[in-house]
Amino acid sequence: MSKVLVFGHKNPDTDAITSAIAYAYLLSEQGVEAEPVALGEANEETAYALDQFGYEAPRVVITVADETDIVALVDHNEAQQSVDDRDKVSIHSVVDHHRIANFETADPIFYLARPFGCTQTILYGLFQEAGIDIPEKLAGLMLSAIISDTLLLKSPTTTDRDKEVAAKLAELAGVNLDDYGIALLKSGTNVDNKDAEEIVDGDAKSFDMGDYKVRIGQINVVDIDDVLNRKDEMLEKMQGLSIDNGYDTFLLIVTNILTNDSEGLVVGKEELLPYVGQAFDAEVNDSQLPMPGVVSRKKQVVPVLTAKIEG
Amino acid sequence: MSKVLVFGHKNPDTDAITSAIAYAYLLSEQGVEAEPVALGEANEETAYALDQFGYEAPRVVITVADETDIVALVDHNEAQQSVDDRDKVSIHSVVDHHRIANFETADPIFYLARPFGCTQTILYGLFQEAGIDIPEKLAGLMLSAIISDTLLLKSPTTTDRDKEVAAKLAELAGVNLDDYGIALLKSGTNVDNKDAEEIVDGDAKSFDMGDYKVRIGQINVVDIDDVLNRKDEMLEKMQGLSIDNGYDTFLLIVTNILTNDSEGLVVGKEELLPYVGQAFDAEVNDSQLPMPGVVSRKKQVVPVLTAKIEG
Numbered sequence: 135m136s137k138v139l140v141f142g143h144k145n146p147d148t149d150a151i152t153s154a155i156a157y158a159y160l161l162s163e164q165g166v167e168a169e170p171v172a173l174g175e176a177n178e179e180t181a182y183a184l185d186q187f188g189y190e191a192p193r194v195v196i197t198v199a200d201e202t203d204i205v206a207l208v209d210h211n212e213a214q215q216s217v218d219d220r221d222k223v224s225i226h227s228v229v230d231h232h233r234i235a236n237f238e239t240a241d242p243i244f245y246l247a248r249p250f251g252c253t254q255t256i257l258y259g260l261f262q263e264a265g266i267d268i269p270e271k272l273a274g275l276m277l278s279a280i281i282s283d284t285l286l287l288k289s290p291t292t293t294d295r296d297k298e299v300a301a302k303l304a305e306l307a308g309v310n311l312d313d314y315g316i317a318l319l320k321s322g323t324n325v326d327n328k329d330a331e332e333i334v335d336g337d338a339k340s341f342d343m344g345d346y347k348v349r350i351g352q353i354n355v356v357d358i359d360d361v362l363n364r365k366d367e368m369l370e371k372m373q374g375l376s377i378d379n380g381y382d383t384f385l386l387i388v389t390n391i392l393t394n395d396s397e398g399l400v401v402g403k404e405e406l407l408p409y410v411g412q413a414f415d416a417e418v419n420d421s422q423l424p425m426p427g428v429v430s431r432k433k434q435v436v437p438v439l440t441a442k443i444e445g
Numbered sequence: 446m447s448k449v450l451v452f453g454h455k456n457p458d459t460d461a462i463t464s465a466i467a468y469a470y471l472l473s474e475q476g477v478e479a480e481p482v483a484l485g486e487a488n489e490e491t492a493y494a495l496d497q498f499g500y501e502a503p504r505v506v507i508t509v510a511d512e513t514d515i516v517a518l519v520d521h522n523e524a525q526q527s528v529d530d531r532d533k534v535s536i537h538s539v540v541d542h543h544r545i546a547n548f549e550t551a552d553p554i555f556y557l558a559r560p561f562g563c564t565q566t567i568l569y570g571l572f573q574e575a576g577i578d579i580p581e582k583l584a585g586l587m588l589s590a591i592i593s594d595t596l597l598l599k600s601p602t603t604t605d606r607d608k609e610v611a612a613k614l615a616e617l618a619g620v621n622l623d624d625y626g627i628a629l630l631k632s633g634t635n636v637d638n639k640d641a642e643e644i645v646d647g648d649a650k651s652f653d654m655g656d657y658k659v660r661i662g663q664i665n666v667v668d669i670d671d672v673l674n675r676k677d678e679m680l681e682k683m684q685g686l687s688i689d690n691g692y693d694t695f696l697l698i699v700t701n702i703l704t705n706d707s708e709g710l711v712v713g714k715e716e717l718l719p720y721v722g723q724a725f726d727a728e729v730n731d732s733q734l735p736m737p738g739v740v741s742r743k744k745q746v747v748p749v750l751t752a753k754i755e756g
Contacts, residue, residue: 233553238546240748245545245558263574437551 136202138168138226139195141217142253143210145337146172148180148282152275153208153253154192157229160257161206163266166226168206171195173217177336179322179354183278186318187271187307199223209253211237214340229256232432236342251296252283258299274307278318285354285391286315291433319391323355330371333361334386334399341436343443346382346406349375350439352431354391361388362422365399369421372401382406385439389429398423409442447513449479449537450506452528453564454521456648457483459491459593463586464519464564465503467579468540471568472517474577477537479517482506484528488647490633490665494589497625498582498618510534520564522548525651540567543743547653562607563594569610585618589629596665596702597626602744630702634666641682644672645697645710652747654754657693657717660686661750663742665702672699673733676710680732683712693717696750700740709734720753 140158142150154170161168169192176184176191184191198205199222206226210216213236227244228237231253248256254276261268268276280300284292287300304311325333338351351372355361361368372384383402390396400410400418411417413435416424428434451469453461465481472479480503487495487502495502509516510533517537521527524547538555539548542564559567565587572579579587591611595603598611615622636644649662662683666672672679683695694713701707711721711729722728724746727735739745 231553233550234545234556235549238548239544240751242542242544242558242560242743244560245556247553247556249553249555432553440551 136204138166138204138206139171139198139202140168140206140208141171141173141192141195142208143215143339144173144217145335145339146174146180147177147337148183149253149279150209151176151180151192152183152279153229153257155189156254156257156272156276157206157208157260159272160260160264160266164264171198177322178324179282179318180278182321183275183282183318186278186314187274189271189275208257211235211247212341213237214342229253229260231256233436250293251287251289251291252280254279254303255293255296255299258303268303268306270307273303274309277303277307277309277311277314281311281315281318282322285389285394285429286312286319288394289430289433291430319354320356323391325353325355325360330364330367331375333364334368334372334384335375338384338386339431340381341440343440344445346403346443347380348439348443349379349381349384350387350431350435351385352387352389354389356390356392358388358390358395358397361399362397365422368399369401372399376401383410385410385423385435387425387428387431387435391429394427394429396425396428398425406443410439413438413442447515449477449515449517450482450509450513451479451517451519452482452484452503452506453519454526454650455484455528456646456650457485457491458488458648459494460564460590461520462487462491462503463494463590464540464568466500467565467568467583467587468517468519468571470583471571471575471577475575482509488633489635490593490629491589493632494586494593494629497589497629498585500582500586519568522546522558523652524548525653540564540571542567544747561604562598562600562602563591565590565614566604566607566610569614579614579617581618584614585620588614588618588620588622588625592622592626592629593633596700596705596740597623597630599705600741600744602741630665631667634702636664636666636671641675641678642686644675645679645683645695646686649695649697650742651692652751654751655756657714657754658691659750659754660690660692660695661698661742661746662695663698663700665700667701667703669699669701669706669708672710673708676733679710680712683710687712694721696721696734696746698736698739698742698746702740705738705740707736707739709736717754721750724749724753 140154158168158170172192197219199219207228230247341348376384383406386399388397407418451465469479469481483503508530510530518539541558652659694717697710699708718729
């Protein structure tokens with residue numbers, strides 16, 4: 135067996151990148167040669183977390199089959215979110231907290247999904263089960279992902295287990311959960327120095343819903359107007375990306391991490407727009423959609439939109 | 446949430462039925478209302494195990510949506526092996542030791558697959574993790590499934606963990622592993638009182654391979670001639686079932702549990718038969734295929750046949 139390459143989804147967020155680091159460390163401690171890599175550059179928030187705890191960003195790969203025949207997936211399973219040549223390698227294992235779709239294997243593997251707010255919460259349990267200690271700096275990195283994915287334990291995706299594990303990791307890492315949490319979240323919210331593509335597509339994922347290809351991006355801010363003031367620029371970019379990549383609709387969720395409300399920007403096929411509105415008991419007006427109380431793409435957006443579109 | 450119905454695959458074997466019983470027990474102990482059911486009658490071997498440890502066979506269901514909106518799957522995940530109206534209910538969780546395919550959910554769930562020889566070996570770990578004791582009689586039932594799935598720890602699907610867990614369960618159940626194991630396996634091998642459909646289809650499963658629908662049955666015997674003496678009757682039944690159900694090929698694996706060798710019987714599309722032969726470095730002659738050393742459908746048949754057919 136060649137070295138297992140471990141990676142999270144495309145357009146990596148803090149969980150995708152740090153879970154690859156944590157899982158590769160766990161596998162190595164268990165005698166499996168493993169290296170964390172990433173399917174894209176670290177965003178500002180992730181860079182902040184890596185820097186805080188003294189880690190380098192994992193190297194970015196575009197394909198994997200040229201260097202290994204086996205990979206492990208964290209924080210995703212769907213083919214369209216994974217490495218492009220995944221069908222050329224075998225899958226060692228999967229640790230994930232998303233729905234399961236567009237995923238299959240030829241052989242039985244280790245697959246662990248739990249409906250927790252963050253992949254790191256699951257990985258924490260695997261460290262416990264294996265009786266392997268989590269080093270102080272790794273604990274800080276794992277905590278960063280939980281803070282990021284759950285918006286400091288406030289997103290509806292947050293479970294009691296996330297809270298329990300976050301508290302333990304904060305203690306191991308020697309940081310104050312709330313102080314570090316706010317600092318981390320704020321580090322990712324400066325959109326003024328980001329171009330339109332980074333804002334709309336930096337954290338975007340593709341989903342197959344019925345016969346449609348739906349692109350959903352999300353950007354965290356401390357003031358929604360930071361993005362709405364550049365609305366025309368955003369819409370134009372979303373339209374361009376949709377044409378280039380065949381998206382039938384593109385929804386950008388702009389989330390205020392202090393108030394936990396969002397505003398949506400939407401472009402796409404005329405026939406689909408009413409569904410997008412109905413999914414949130416609202417209407418798409420002038421390409422804009424109010425989404426009060428919505429902060430979780432996974433829990434509050436993907437399931438309702440899938441249900442509406444697949445009817 | 447209504448009561449969670451827990452079940453294994455269609456054409457249930459001992460693992461499918463007893464894992465439903467064990468997982469429903471575990472869920473109940475964890476405060477989740479759950480009932481084990483089965484997607485078919487218990488076979489002779491399973492009936493023997495249930496009887497040995499004082500259990501009734503779970504009731505058989507054909508559909509589930511008329512009585513619940515949530516189910517848990519054990520020992521399978523593929524849609525075509527599951528209950529027909531699965532798309533009308535949500536899935537609470539999955540515990541399985543097979544490849545993952547034809548499976549998807551709208552929401553994140555608990556999904557645990559491990560490449561062990563038996564689902565019960567995975568469930569044993571969940572009991573440990575939850576700190577819940579396994580009652581003596583349930584331990585005997587769980588052990589029966591491991592013996593059945595691994596042919597008394599001799600199949601190539603057997604892992605060290607299966608051996609370790611089997612030894613612990615035998616101790617908990619107060620039985621001698623080898624003596625009880627041989628008795629259990631023999632209880633399922635009497636084919637003289639079985640009709641052709643029970644023999645060829647009693648333990649059969651369907652697989653999508655490329656554009657083809659492949660049916661693979663397996664029957665354990667202590668003398669392969671017990672089945673080969675009735676070869677014409679078997680082939681006729683396999684042809685009939687293929688026509689009725691649109692199978693492109695039907696392979697029956699006749700396995701001698703004492704020597705760990707098999708002989709295959711094959712019917713199906715002319716274009717497919719060479720692939721079936723090549724998959725086992727042999728030729729299909731007179732509808733018959735030598736399969737020396739092959740005892741595991743999952744490990745020694747499905748992957749090689751899938752690879753050959755999908756090219």
